Amino acid sequence: MSDITPAGLVFLGLTAVVVMLISVLVFSVIRLRAAARQTKHTFSEQRDTVFLTAAVDEVIQKLKAQERATAARADASEHLSTQIVAGLTSGLLVVSRAGTLRIVNPAARRILALSDANEGHYRELLAATPELAQVIEEALDTGAPISRRTIALVGRRGPAHLGVTVSPLRSATGSVDAAICLFTDLSAVMAREEQLQLKEALARVGELSAGLAHEFRNGLATIHGYARLIEPEALPERFRPYVTVLREETASLGEVVNNFLKFARPAPLSVARTDLGEVVLRAVADFASEATVQIRGDFGEIEGDEVLLHSAFDNLLRNSVEAAAATGARATILIDGASEGPEQWRIVVTDRGPGISPEGLSRLFQPFFTTKAQGTGLGLAIVQKVIVSHNGTISAQNSAGGGAEFRIRLPVRQPLPTQEL
Ligand SMILES: Nc1ncnc2c1ncn2[C@@H]1O[C@H](COP(=O)(O)OP(=O)(O)OP(=O)(O)O)[C@@H](O)[C@H]1O
Ligand SMILES: [Mg+2]
Structure with missing residues (x-):
């Protein structure tokens, strides 16, 4: 040591101080760099988190928008199908396999x-129309469309x-799950067809x-004519009644043939x-002394x-008068008119007579059906022909009061060209 x-x-x-300073400096630099690195790392982490949150937010917004659009589409399609079902002019029934009306x-x-209630089994709900329930049952049972x-x-x-029309609805496995039944009221179509x-x-x-009746009429007219020419007084006493019977019979047969021609001739x-009110008034005037x-x-x-319309009302009123007379009463008749929309008039003729017999109700309009000794049974056949040739309808029933009721419907307009029957 003494050498130093x-x-x-x-x-x-x-030198020692310098080395120490350098060491402190190096240590500080290392700490600083480590700290800097740490800070940098935290910043990047934060930036990642913000980015991630934004992305998730965006996805959530997109999903929500998609959900809203899907819900709106579902709402719209449900609304549309509800509207279609409600707006259908045909009847729609959907019946499950178990029989519930869906x-x-x-x-x-x-x-x-x-x-309004539709709880319960379809057969109970359709109790008033078992024919319809039967068709649905057939489709559910057979699985075949009708x-x-x-x-x-x-x-x-x-x-x-x-x-x-009934269509079975099948499940994925092919079994019948339900039946869709669509139906329409064909009454008007069938009535037109019957007409x-x-x-x-x-x-x-x-x-x-x-043609045949025409020939009969000519022959009868000749016989009747000759019968009228025979002078009963010029005959021996015992032959005289024959002439009277001959005249009466040919006259009555002539009336049958004339009536039949009215009915049958095209x-x-x-x-x-034509004013329906005037037609009715004129027909009523003809019976002023026999009916109220x-x-x-x-x-x-x-x-x-x-x-022709006058002759139709004339026949109806005559029948009421005759029906009342058979019971010894004076006829009481009500004629009620009403418009049924702008295209049709309805006239109901009701009397207070004895009414129509059950047999009569089903045969009333048939030619030659009569319950009267002097009747030809052609009156109502002629009435029906007149109404039908006007493209109208006539039906008969007994009124609540017991008398006969004839219901006539006549259209306002006739198709062109004029109908011929
Ligand atoms: N208002 C009525 N009340 C009760 N029965 C009726 C009435 N109108 C018709 N009938 C029944 O319908 C039958 C047929 O009537 P329709 O007018 O066709 O023939 P008719 O009156 O018997 O004979 P015709 O009219 O040819 O003289 C009648 O015989 C009668 O039995
Ligand atoms: Mg008659």
Whole structure:
């Protein structure tokens, strides 16, 4: 140690101080860098988190928008299907395999006159129309579709005919899950068809028999004419009654043939604007001394044959007078008119007579059906022909009061060219 000079000692001391300073400096730099690195790392982490949150937010917003759009689409499609089901003019019933009515649309309620309740088995709900329930049952049982079947609903109020289509609904496994039943009220179509058939039948009968009746009438007129020429007083006493009978019989047969010709002969309508009120008044005037007639309601103008329409009302009133006379009473008749929309008039003729017998109700309009000793049974056949040739309808029933009731419907306009029967 004695070799080291004081200057050397100072040098050594300084060197030691410098080394220490450098060490402190290096340590500080290392700490600083570590700290800096730490800070940098935290910033990046924070930036990542913010980015991630924004991305998740965006995805959530997109999903929400998508959910809203899907819900809106579902709402719109449900609204549309509800509207379609409600707006259908056909009746719609959806019946599950177990028999519950899943859907009953307003048209089905209207056509079948169902109440608002649709709880319960379809057979109970369709108790008033078992024919319809049977078609649904058939489709559920067989799994086969039923296409456009016409069913008749006999003997009750409401539609007389329904056109029915039933389609079974199958599950993924192929079993029948439900049945969709669509139906329409065919009453008007069937009535038109019946009307057409009646017109055709009347035309056929007319063609066939008019010629024959015409020949009869000519022959009868000749016999009647000669019978009138025979002077009973010029004959021996015992032959005189024969002439009277001959005259009476030929006269009455002549009336039958004349009436039959009126019914059977194809007669063109002579159509003009006709006031139904005036036609009715004129017919009523003919029976002023034999009946008490009350006229009620409205009567408008139609395109029609005044002479034929007058003869139709004349026949109806005559029948009421005769029916009352059979019971020894004076006839009391009510004629009630009303418009049924702008295109049709309804006239109901009701009397207070004995009413129509059950047999009569089903045969009333048939030619030659009569319950009267002197009747030809052609009066109502002629009435029906007149109304049908005007494209109208006539039906008969007994009124609540017991008398006969004839319900006539006549259209305001006639199609061109004029109908011939
Ligand atoms: N207002 C009525 N009340 C009761 N029965 C009626 C009435 N109108 C018709 N009938 C029944 O219908 C039958 C047929 O009537 P329709 O007018 O066709 O023939 P008719 O009156 O017997 O004979 P015709 O009219 O040819 O003289 C009548 O015989 C009668 O039995
Ligand atoms: Mg008559």
